[in-house]
Amino acid sequence: MRRRVKRPGGQFWVNVGLMALFVAGIWAIGLVRYADEVPATIKDANTKTDAIVVLTGGSGRVNEGLALLDRDLAGKLFISGVYRGLDVRKLLQLARRNTVGLEARIGIGNAINTTSNATETGEWARRQKIKSIRLVTAAYHMPRSLLEFRHVMPMVMIVPNPVFPEHVKQDQWWAWPGTASLMVSEYNKFLMAWVRHRAERLFSAPPN
Numbered sequence: 001m002r003r004r005v006k007r008p009g010g011q012f013w014v015n016v017g018l019m020a021l022f023v024a025g026i027w028a029i030g031l032v033r034y035a036d037e038v039p040a041t042i043k044d045a046n047t048k049t050d051a052i053v054v055l056t057g058g059s060g061r062v063n064e065g066l067a068l069l070d071r072d073l074a075g076k077l078f079i080s081g082v083y084r085g086l087d088v089r090k091l092l093q094l095a096r097r098n099t100v101g102l103e104a105r106i107g108i109g110n111a112i113n114t115t116s117n118a119t120e121t122g123e124w125a126r127r128q129k130i131k132s133i134r135l136v137t138a139a140y141h142m143p144r145s146l147l148e149f150r151h152v153m154p155m156v157m158i159v160p161n162p163v164f165p166e167h168v169k170q171d172q173w174w175a176w177p178g179t180a181s182l183m184v185s186e187y188n189k190f191l192m193a194w195v196r197h198r199a200e201r202l203f204s205a206p207p208n
Helices: 010-037 061-070 088-094 114-128 139-152 177-204
Strands: 051-055 076-080 106-108 132-138 157-163
Touching (some): 051 114, 061 157, 132 139, 139 177
Parallel strands (some): 076 106
8 A cells, every 4th residue: 555645845835825815815805994995975075274285197186176276175276296398377278277366376296106296295285384285186096195195294184085086986896897906906006005104114213
């Protein structure tokens, strides 16, 4: 009767597989929690702030920011992520807005991602002595935006003001392939930003 020969390293790969399943389970739980954190409404639509900040990159964001400025919910508007070479007047023309009286209240930046959105807005806020902002971006983008902005501007009050693109189906997001892919992508970017912030705090902490 032959004895079964155990392959060397077999238990190691079993352990690796179990660990991978464990990590995948934790990741999936985190994804569901992240999706639950995506705002479904504007919880605070009336609090006035020193400035309104709009992150470009999606439909309805700039128009929402301009509408909030029209309501005098802030004295200034900063639009982060504008294409280079596009000035305030051209931007207002593209948004089909009358430029009279608005140009002096609007600033623009040329950030290319969420991290640089937060950095350039922080620099602008310090120059303008801004203590509170209303942040305008897509609902699915809001958790990561708040993470980045609070990291850069911990002393500034931030009021989230999400917009809701029609193509993003937040209800039963898992049933819509496009929205599910978007949620997974945003969640992964959120995780990377969280790890980066933790690493920065760890390596910048003074030695005991």
